[in-house]
Amino acid sequence: MINKCKCKKIFRAIDVDEKAKRSEKEKKHEFRTEFERDRDRILYSKAFRRLSGKTQVFVTGHEDHIRTRLTHTLEVSQIAKTIASYFGLDIALTEAIALGHDIGHTPFGHEGERILNFIMNDCEEIKGINKDILDSEKGFKHNWQSLRILTQLEKKSEDYDGLNLTNYTLWGIANHSKLECEKCERFYLDENKKKVCSVNNSNSIDKCESNLRIDFYKKDCNDFLKKIINNKNNESWTFEGLIVRRADEIAQR
Template sequence: MQEAKFLSSMAILSKNSRGRKVLEEKCSLRTEFQRDRDRVIHSKAFRRLKHKTQVFISPEGDHYRTRLTHTLEVSQIARTISRSLRLNEDLTEAIALAHDLGHTPFGHTGERTLDEVSINGFKHYMQSLRVVEYLERYNGLNLTFEVKDGIVSHSSSRKAKTNEGRVVRVSDKIAYINHDIDDAIRAGLLSCDCLPKECIAVLGDNHSKRINTMIKNVISNATTNNEVDFYLEVGEAIWELRDFLFKNVYIGSKAKVEEEKAMNIVREMYNYYIKDPEKMPKEFYRNLEKWGIESVVCDYIAGMTDRFAISEYLNIFVPSPWRKIY
């Protein structure tokens, strides 16, 4: 009842959800999308995000983003946009918190490596769906259709079927473009003076102003044109700034010198488990017949944190010092 009174015609009411794969008794306290959000937050996959790379692999400083802090920033931005547009904030938050659950260790470096070595290919947004659909709790979280649709649409060519899912897609871009600039400046890879002046003139000359400009642009476009996306000169400036980051941070910068090592870790472990799948934990090994060895090995490696992947690699490939047994 409260949703129907407050939310706009652009929103999805929880009572109109297409539901879950497995029917469940309704909760007397929470809407269906609130329940989805809570399940994501309490999942093991969500907790592991705190030790997964965003851009900088194993940074020494405490203030660089991880996959978890990225997720929280996406959620905050998405909720701001959704509340302003009177969309379903619970649905938006559930999608935002779950969108990167399937990300590999070592960020997009790990993703690209798994995609190269696996016969089936690998995309983190499809793995995020796989986590909530099958892997978490051994049989999935049984989330609603709308949340799962938003997850697979946040970083692919697909367009989300809900405006809440579209909000998460643009919020992901707002978050990573701005926090990656912030982290790159902190790391000494960029300076404020080297950012494209045309972009800064449109978007703003500091972190807060740029985020504010982008959020207002999305809200204005949705209000005026009923389209949840960037538009006009702000949209052009965002894509130009994104290209600048690819050239100066994501590819070939000093921060990426450890990438080849990370790629080798993922590649060698993949080959190792393909040859000896029984070396994986039982909860993965027992799914070989059901899912096939390629998918199961990718499931296991993608679920690793950076530090667990490094530790596992050392255990497998680096001999331990010999100790005399008394």
């Protein structure tokens, strides 16, 4: 018989629910914890329902057994909750992070994300629409888009934008994936041994050898979100967030 982890108190030395902060102050609920409220807000959001229409991979036609972003999210949630339970962590916080982690993802998985990021970095031109796009408008990354949806696009109140989630939930969603884009490096050598961008077949490879930009998201961060992203003194850091990150990797195997 497998025993529960004996180091529970180490992992949950501080009751993070009591220290949770929101951008807009709210009264405490009579019986739901702060993270149960976060979980429920994500679960009942319009963006969460849209996950059923996004596939994990590019597919033509219809296939009953192709994973959607919704089924993937539920699998991540199940794996993460099992691990969190073993370590005696906060199940509601774990579930909230898991349910919201991919809420800003594209259809067609990470390849869809890469193509959209190319478009939003002016690497792949779409009928001149995105030509000479401003640096301040560049970039697409799904974890940043998840934050944008949950803090700006979804509506819970007429008084403010977003779902007003806690700092711990937002930190976990932001950090289930890297916050910065890596170098593209999608180029090849032509017959003259010159580097050519494989996205737009040009000799302009400065973008290939540098990190793609995501300035679009950073310019609109309010002070509350900036504080979470910067995470000075690890004030929004949690084991639950790290567990969801690993569960996400496991679910894709």
